[in-house]
Amino acid sequence: MSEKASEEYEKIESKIEKMLNPSITLEITMPEGVNKEAFLKLENDSKFIETIQRQIKKRLK
Amino acid sequence: MDIALLFSLIFALVMILLVTDRYHRSVTALLGAFLTILFASEYGLFNIQGLWSELIGFIDLDTVLLVIGVMILAESLARSGLFEFIGLSVAKIVGGGFRRISISFMLLTILFSALLSNITAIIIIGALSVSLAKKFRTDPTDTLLYASVMTNVGGLMFMISSIPNLIVAAQLDFGFLDFVLISMPFALIISLVSLLFIVRKIKDNSDSSQQIEVDPWEVVENRGLFYRAAIIFLVVIIFFIFDDFIKLPLGLIAIGGAIIMLVLGGQEPESIFSDVDWGTIFFLTSFYIIVGGLSKSGVLTAFADDVVQILSFNPVIASNLNMWICALSSSIVDNIPMSLTLIPVMQHVSVVTGFSLNILGWGIVFGANLGGNLTPIGSPSNIIALGILKKEGLSVSWGEWFHKCVPIVVLQLLLASVYVTFLSVIL
Numbered sequence: 001m002s003e004k005a006s007e008e009y010e011k012i013e014s015k016i017e018k019m020l021n022p023s024i025t026l027e028i029t030m031p032e033g034v035n036k037e038a039f040l041k042l043e044n045d046s047k048f049i050e051t052i053q054r055q056i057k058k059r060l061k
Numbered sequence: 062m063d064i065a066l067l068f069s070l071i072f073a074l075v076m077i078l079l080v081t082d083r084y085h086r087s088v089t090a091l092l093g094a095f096l097t098i099l100f101a102s103e104y105g106l107f108n109i110q111g112l113w114s115e116l117i118g119f120i121d122l123d124t125v126l127l128v129i130g131v132m133i134l135a136e137s138l139a140r141s142g143l144f145e146f147i148g149l150s151v152a153k154i155v156g157g158g159f160r161r162i163s164i165s166f167m168l169l170t171i172l173f174s175a176l177l178s179n180i181t182a183i184i185i186i187g188a189l190s191v192s193l194a195k196k197f198r199t200d201p202t203d204t205l206l207y208a209s210v211m212t213n214v215g216g217l218m219f220m221i222s223s224i225p226n227l228i229v230a231a232q233l234d235f236g237f238l239d240f241v242l243i244s245m246p247f248a249l250i251i252s253l254v255s256l257l258f259i260v261r262k263i264k265d266n267s268d269s270s271q272q273i274e275v276d277p278w279e280v281v282e283n284r285g286l287f288y289r290a291a292i293i294f295l296v297v298i299i300f301f302i303f304d305d306f307i308k309l310p311l312g313l314i315a316i317g318g319a320i321i322m323l324v325l326g327g328q329e330p331e332s333i334f335s336d337v338d339w340g341t342i343f344f345l346t347s348f349y350i351i352v353g354g355l356s357k358s359g360v361l362t363a364f365a366d367d368v369v370q371i372l373s374f375n376p377v378i379a380s381n382l383n384m385w386i387c388a389l390s391s392s393i394v395d396n397i398p399m400s401l402t403l404i405p406v407m408q409h410v411s412v413v414t415g416f417s418l419n420i421l422g423w424g425i426v427f428g429a430n431l432g433g434n435l436t437p438i439g440s441p442s443n444i445i446a447l448g449i450l451k452k453e454g455l456s457v458s459w460g461e462w463f464h465k466c467v468p469i470v471v472l473q474l475l476l477a478s479v480y481v482t483f484l485s486v487i488l
Contacts, residue, residue: 001448005180008336009449013188016145019275020196 064104068358071096075351079394082438086395087340090347097354106357119353120346123312124231128345130315131221132337134294135177137322139185140333141290142281144173148189149277159197159267163204164260166190170208171252174215175222176294178338179442182212187449197267202455203465207259209434209446210466214255214473216430217248220301220311224341225400225429231311232404233422237301244426247480251431251473258469286327293322341397348401356405365409376416377485380424381478383407387428388474392435400429420485427477434470437462 001009030039042048075093079086098116101107107115138144148169155165166186173182186208194201216223220230220240229235281287297318304311323330355361372379383403390399403425411418433440437447437459447457 001445001452004336005184005445006448006452008181009184009188009445009452012145012185013191015280016149016188016192017195019149019279020192020273 064106064358065360065363067100067104068097068354068360071100072351072355072360076394076398079398085340087343087347090344090351090398094347094350097351101354101357104358106354116350116353119356120349121228121231123310124228125342125346126310126312126316127227127231128224128315129337129342130312130317130319131227132178132341133319133333134297134315134322135181135221136333136336137326137328138290138294139177139181140328141283141287143287143291144177144182144185145189145280146277146287147172148185149273149275149280152189152193153273153275153277156273158265159194159199159201159204160263160265162193162197163190163201163207163263164256166204167207167211167256167259168252170211171215171218171248174212174442175218175248179212179216179223179440180338180445182215183209183442183445184449187446191449191453193273194267196273197271199267200455201453202450202457203263205446205450206457206462206465207263207469209440209442210469211252211255212442213430213434213440214248214252217244217251217427219245219298221298221315223396223430224345225396226426227311228345228397228400229404229422229426233408233418235419235422236305237298238305241302243423243484247427247477250480251476254476255469255473258472262465283327290322290326290328293318293326344395345397345401348398351398352401352405355402361402361405362409365406366413368406369410369413372410372416373414376414376420377482379410379414379416380420380481380485383421384424384428384477384481385474387425388432388435388477389428391429391432392439396429396433396440400425417485417488419488420481423484424481427481428474431470431473431477434466434473 030036071093074096075089078084078089078092083089084092098107098112102109102112148166151165151169152162155161166189170182170186173185177185183205187205190201190204190208194204213223216226218240220226220235220237222240226240226244230237230240278284297314300307300309300314300318301311304314322328323333352361372382387396387399387403404422407421407425408418410416411421434443437443437457443462447462450457
């Protein structure tokens, strides 16, 4: 697949993907006094993400 | 060196480079055109004093303008979000699992590729299918494979649906209505037959509890632009339909529509120009020069005489052979050079044998459009469908392609044979 076709596909796919499965990306700076390795692991921690989702629900209600 | 042999070698070199995909196809064609000009000038076939006007004489400007105009119009329409809007609306209405959506997407693929380039159509359908497959937690492979086959069926619908159609229309004087009356009914028949085949093949293993809760209008960024693009496109189609009465060159209608779209469409012209497939335009114009060299050196006439020897005994067999030759060659080489080369050959065959050029022309249209699906590399939409799947971590082997797609394509080509035979009898 040519680079141009690939870019075009990615553009449309991400637009549709955002509509079907809306998501946001937050940049959270590491707070002081926490372990760096443990902090970085949170990005893929499903329990942590669920906690954030609950917080969002609470905030947006 | 014999001139005919020299130009045959240039043509063979171009074909080998195209098959092996050594360079971008436009670069290959430019190289072939350059060699043609060089040797034709050296051997006195082209007049070096009036070289540029001679070269322009080889290029069918109406076809080139028609292709550029249709590309600008289709690109503007695609950017309006109309097709994503239709896709999401259909998915929302159909709902009830990914299988039902996949089947409805086959119909959408035919519609999209009838109005857009096959490449744009498969990119939009691919993006919709992949995103929805993720939502339904299933595999989009079969949907994309069958959709890529259906793009070439949609390519048969209208005169503007594929580049071989535009070439045949401009060079053999086929109008928009000719395609509606002859090619579209056949496209509808094979759509139905292919769909019956595909429905049995697509399995349902998706999470049908998922609901599509989106407003399809969200995909349209600017409703004013959306309506303007759709209306201008529709008006151009109406002009194409009535071209038999208004008698304007097709290229003029297309480029006129494109200019109006650029003026009134409200989209950034630079951005539209950058997305027009200029590689195809270079490829097309360069190939006209290569064919011009073949014609001037006598290669085309000699080849056409040989073809006459083979085809002269029966018009029905001639039409069928022409279609199959075009289909098989389009499965390994781009269908644009095949159409450009076969048209003058068939014009010669028609003059010598008295066979209907119309039937031979329709054979080129059916063969060039459908033949590309015989291999994964035969059509750009196949290459893109496989590229999208690869991007999503799903690779498809040639074996899987042959197993899943070729039976449908062979069926389509057999039906095309029956249809060409039918046309030979009634036209």
